[in-house]
Amino acid sequence: MDSSFLLLIILLKEEYLEDVVLALTENGASGAVVVDGVNMQAMLAYQIPIFAGFREELGAQPGYAKVLLSQVSDANFPERFISALQEGGTDFRRDELGRLMLIPLGVYIDPSTP
Numbered sequence: 001m002d003s004s005f006l007l008l009i010i011l012l013k014e015e016y017l018e019d020v021v022l023a024l025t026e027n028g029a030s031g032a033v034v035v036d037g038v039n040m041q042a043m044l045a046y047q048i049p050i051f052a053g054f055r056e057e058l059g060a061q062p063g064y065a066k067v068l069l070s071q072v073s074d075a076n077f078p079e080r081f082i083s084a085l086q087e088g089g090t091d092f093r094r095d096e097l098g099r100l101m102l103i104p105l106g107v108y109i110d111p112s113t114p
Contacts, residue, residue, distance in 0.1 A: 004108040007077060009068040012098040016090060017066055023084035024070060027077060032070035039063035071108055078102055
């Protein structure tokens with residue numbers, strides 16, 4: 001039985017989206033889904049009135065994010081992905097782009113696979 005993982009990337013700097021998508025594609029995660037999001041601190045500060053007084057502590061600007069999801073079969077995918085970004089001049093850690101998680105999947109059903 002092949003291993004299967006959910007790759008989850010929370011991209012906090014949208015200007016790097018193209019670089020991230022290219023690095024994913026180069027490493028075989030071409031079926032990723034990109035979802036628009038708002039970080040919870042920004043939501044608290046700007047959409048829930050009781051927290052409006054904490055805007056300075058929570059962040060002065062609304063925080064938008066992109067969430068990228070993809071199934072991958074290789075536990076070493078994050079290292080290859082980060083290396084591909086570095087080769088393109090982007091350092092995921094140094095540039096504080098966001099968060100990356102690899103979560104083992106118990107079941108993965110792909111309708112395009114017999």
